[in-house]
Amino acid sequence: MKPDSSRPMDSIERAHLKDPDDASHVMYRYPADPEFDGFLQRFWIPVWSVPPGMEAPQRVLQYPVSLVVVAADYARFYGVVSGLSTTTLSGEGWAVGVMCAPAAGALIAGGPMTDLTDRFVDVAEVLGAAGERLTAEVRGAMATDPHSADAHALAMASFGAVLRPFLPVDDDGLLVNRVVDFVESDREVTRVAQVCQQFGLSERALQRLVGRRLGLTPKWLIQRRRLQEAAERLRGDPQRLGDVAALLGYADQAHFTRDFAAVTAMTPGQFAARHAAGS
Numbered sequence: 001m002k003p004d005s006s007r008p009m010d011s012i013e014r015a016h017l018k019d020p021d022d023a024s025h026v027m028y029r030y031p032a033d034p035e036f037d038g039f040l041q042r043f044w045i046p047v048w049s050v051p052p053g054m055e056a057p058q059r060v061l062q063y064p065v066s067l068v069v070v071a072a073d074y075a076r077f078y079g080v081v082s083g084l085s086t087t088t089l090s091g092e093g094w095a096v097g098v099m100c101a102p103a104a105g106a107l108i109a110g111g112p113m114t115d116l117t118d119r120f121v122d123v124a125e126v127l128g129a130a131g132e133r134l135t136a137e138v139r140g141a142m143a144t145d146p147h148s149a150d151a152h153a154l155a156m157a158s159f160g161a162v163l164r165p166f167l168p169v170d171d172d173g174l175l176v177n178r179v180v181d182f183v184e185s186d187r188e189v190t191r192v193a194q195v196c197q198q199f200g201l202s203e204r205a206l207q208r209l210v211g212r213r214l215g216l217t218p219k220w221l222i223q224r225r226r227l228q229e230a231a232e233r234l235r236g237d238p239q240r241l242g243d244v245a246a247l248l249g250y251a252d253q254a255h256f257t258r259d260f261a262a263v264t265a266m267t268p269g270q271f272a273a274r275h276a277a278g279s
Contacts, residue, residue: 014232017059020275024048024056024089038169038177041099043156047146048089056089061228064180064214064221066105069097075123075135079116079215084263094146096138096155102180103173106213107166113215134162176213183221190249192218227263234272241268
């Protein structure tokens with residue numbers, strides 16, 4: 001399997017608020033095997049080299065999914081970060097991570113995702129001995145050459161062997177997958193009531209489903225999609241901020257600016273200027 005790393009920005013990358021002058025790492029991305037449809041989405045394998053005394057913060061507007069990540073010095077299961085997720089790279093290193101589908105988190109955790117919002121735990125805490133085996137196998141595969149496609153294939157096969165027993169996805173999981181896909185694929189969705197109508201759910205039932213499976217709220221899903229699309233647009237061709245706000249369904253530019261700055265710690269104008277300077 002070949003990495004799809006040489007292509008235009010896609011719906012995964014728009015979540016990564018990478019500074020335009022950041023050359024700290026190479027990112028390899030691979031699709032999950034079709035047998036994991038509805039359970040796993042994408043593998044990503046960053047390999048980094050940061051000069052001594054320097055750091056390279058990686059900021060991500062995370063999707064509403066859990067992550068399983070193995071690196072040379074840690075192995076973690078992550079719940080969703082509701083704000084801005086920041087990982088600081090230093091020295092030399094690598095990580096192998098899998099982005100789960102929305103359905104997968106509660107299956108792997110063995111219960112509601114509420115307690116894992118903005119948290120991570122050791123992989124062994126949720127996977128037991130299989131998590132320890134996964135960690136050892138991935139580190140063994142990556143030890144010789146972390147840039148090697150063969151090493152990546154071995155590491156991903158280890159993930160598959162450990163996560164395959166959680167299949168098939170249950171009915172609630174399939175439903176939350178559809179809910180998230182609906183919100184993420186249609187910018188006309190700006191109100192929770194629209195999601196309820198689409199799926200024939202009461203607001204209370206939708207709240208319970210999203211809280212149990214993702215540890216979040218339906219309103220958060222809508223706001224996160226808006227902010228990710230905003231970041232994507234602000235990194236593209238210059239656009240008037242008022243036009244971006246209107247396109248994303250905000251009542252006014254001030255509301256858009258408040259939402260964007262509250263999560264990214266930059267105004268939309270500052271974010272656009274940084275990327276314009278880098279380009």
